[in-house]
Amino acid sequence: MNTVIAFIIIFGALVFFHELGHFIFAKRAGILCREFAIGMGPKVFSYQKGETLYTIRLLPIGGYVRMAGEDPEMAEIKPGYRVGLILDKNEVIEKIILNNKEKYPDARIIEVESADIEQKLQIKGYEEGEEDILKTFSISRNAYLVENGTETLIAPYDRQFVSKTLGQRTMAIFAGPMMNFVLAFLIFVVIALWQGVPTNEPILGKLTPDGMAMQSGLQEGDKVQSIEGGEISTWEDVVEIIRQNPENELEFLVSRNGEELEIPVTPKAQDVDGTEIGIIGVYNPMEKSPIKSVTYGFKEVYYWTVEIFSMLGKLIVGQFSIDALSGPVGIYESTATVAKSGVLYLMKWAGILSINLGIMNLLPIPALDGGRLMFFAVEALRGKPIDRQKEGMVHFIGFALLMLLMLVVTWNDIQRIFL
Numbered sequence: 107m108n109t110v111i112a113f114i115i116i117f118g119a120l121v122f123f124h125e126l127g128h129f130i131f132a133k134r135a136g137i138l139c140r141e142f143a144i145g146m147g148p149k150v151f152s153y154q155k156g157e158t159l160y161t162i163r164l165l166p167i168g169g170y171v172r173m174a175g176e177d178p179e180m181a182e183i184k185p186g187y188r189v190g191l192i193l194d195k196n197e198v199i200e201k202i203i204l205n206n207k208e209k210y211p212d213a214r215i216i217e218v219e220s221a222d223i224e225q226k227l228q229i230k231g232y233e234e235g236e237e238d239i240l241k242t243f244s245i246s247r248n249a250y251l252v253e254n255g256t257e258t259l260i261a262p263y264d265r266q267f268v269s270k271t272l273g274q275r276t277m278a279i280f281a282g283p284m285m286n287f288v289l290a291f292l293i294f295v296v297i298a299l300w301q302g303v304p305t306n307e308p309i310l311g312k313l314t315p316d317g318m319a320m321q322s323g324l325q326e327g328d329k330v331q332s333i334e335g336g337e338i339s340t341w342e343d344v345v346e347i348i349r350q351n352p353e354n355e356l357e358f359l360v361s362r363n364g365e366e367l368e369i370p371v372t373p374k375a376q377d378v379d380g381t382e383i384g385i386i387g388v389y390n391p392m393e394k395s396p397i398k399s400v401t402y403g404f405k406e407v408y409y410w411t412v413e414i415f416s417m418l419g420k421l422i423v424g425q426f427s428i429d430a431l432s433g434p435v436g437i438y439e440s441t442a443t444v445a446k447s448g449v450l451y452l453m454k455w456a457g458i459l460s461i462n463l464g465i466m467n468l469l470p471i472p473a474l475d476g477g478r479l480m481f482f483a484v485e486a487l488r489g490k491p492i493d494r495q496k497e498g499m500v501h502f503i504g505f506a507l508l509m510l511l512m513l514v515v516t517w518n519d520i521q522r523i524f525l
Contacts, residue, residue, distance in 0.1 A: 109442040113166075116441060116456045118144060120286065120463050121169040127285030128171040128278060135274040138174035138265040140258075145169060157259050173278070175266025177498075181253055183221035183229070190215055191229070191243060199229065199245045204253040216241070223251075224263040268494070272486060279478050286464030287407060293457035294406040297450055298399035302392030308338045309391040310360075317387015322371040324388070328360040341390045348373050352384035410461045418465075472504025 121144050132139050138157060145163035152161045163169075181204055183189065190203030190213030202223075203213050216231035219240060223229075227245040232238075250257040263269050267278070308330040313320040330338045333347050333356050347356065352375035360367050373384025437459070444455040470480040478501070485491045 109445055112445045112452055113437075113441045116452070116459065117166050119289065119456065120460050121145070123285045123289040123460070124282045124463060124467070125169045125171050127281035127283070127288075128173075131274075131281040132171060132173050132267070132278040135270050135278055136265060137267050137270060137278065138259065138261045139171055140174060141170070141172040143170050143172070173267045174261030175263075175268045181251060183218055183223065185218055185220060187218045187221075188215060189218060189229075189231075193243070194246070197243070199243050199249050201250045201252050201257070202229070202245075204251060206255065209255075210252075216243075223249075223260050224266070227262060268491075272482060276479065276482050279475050279482070282475050283464040283467040286460045286467070287411075290410070290457040290460040290464070291403045291407050293453050293460065295399050295403035297453055297457075298402040299394065299396065301450055302394045303398040303402045304341075304390050305393045306340045306342060307391055308341055308344050311389035311391040313389075314387035317385070318371055318374050319386040319388040322358075322386075323369050324358065324360065324371065324386075325362065328362050328367075331359040331361055331366065333358055345390075348386055349383040352376070352382045354384070406457065407461060410458050411465065414462055414465050471508070473501045473508055474504070477501065477504055 125142060125144070129139055129142055140157070141159045141161060143161045143163055145161075145165055146167050146169070147163050147165040150162045150164055152159055154160075183202070183204075187204075188207075190201075190207040190210050191199050192201040192203070192210065192213050194200050201210075201213075203210050207213055207215060215234045216229070217237075219230040219232065221229045221231075223245055227247065229243045229245060230240060231243075233241055245260065247260075247262050249260050251260060252258075267275060270278075310319065310324060310326055310328045310330070313324065313326055330344050332338055333344070335357070336347070338344055338347075352373055355370050355372045358369045358371055360369060371386055373386050375382045376385050441452070441455065444451050467475040468479070469476045471477050481492055481497055491497075
């Protein structure tokens, strides 16, 4: 149960921050955001606030912000249609009833001559009983289309995604992955504020209960003066000497409470990638500093970004196979393993996953944010956007292939874990 809760919290935070980036910059650009969704598939929970529907959906494979104008989203009102109009006291349309008009006795029924609900915001038509008089009705910018009892807020052209400048559209899309890096940075800063930042002073940090350091009599806080007579000035010096001397007794000269002590320690041998190294079961010292915590956050984001790109490079050149990839099932299993080590390790895992999500979404793959940014780059070069139908087809194919990849990766996870 703890693993389920941890997975839900981590998945929710990663997707929430990603979609929050899209949402904030879309709203800043004046784009109508119809839905803010966490998850995919059937709705589990929904809440309408203002013009946006906030939903939690069943499948933990992502999320989305549905922006007006990205896809065909509203019924077309063609000449000859009979629609009902609900007007305010100034004779401005508040609601356009497309069907089931009998349920709205106050609606005025007209036969449409022409309608423009995006730019001119007006409907021309002939009202019942006055078929020889063509009337023009203005539409409120906050009017609703009502179809099968469902009300949908109209989107004037200047509130649609496609109406915005290239820069505004680019930021609305790029902000999602960007927020994943911001989230990772904040997580690493909190970790550093909580546990401290590793320092390079030759002072012993926490000792493991079964390590050779504790068994030999070393204590947390001991300052290492020398090892085997060689002067020690940094923590890296301590680590290097210990690693190079598995099963060899080393004479430590340490300073403790104002006095110097000589303590012999024999590093235990441990195999790492086919090479024996020495370990004594001690961590480097930690220092709590707000400024250093911020620096630590930047360093960790940079380090894991480089590591993930390195792994992607190995996957491209064939050093990793597709079997090395993990989907939701594999991530859940890894989360369960990490959760056993404690909250700090779980937080670090969340930070790494957030960076990974940000990078994956920036890859120039159709249907991902990076694929859309690639189309924007082409638009900037050619001076005009690519045909929306062609772009939509590319994204559709890309999405289908991604879903296929997700199925393959998930099946691999199931085989690796359960079979």
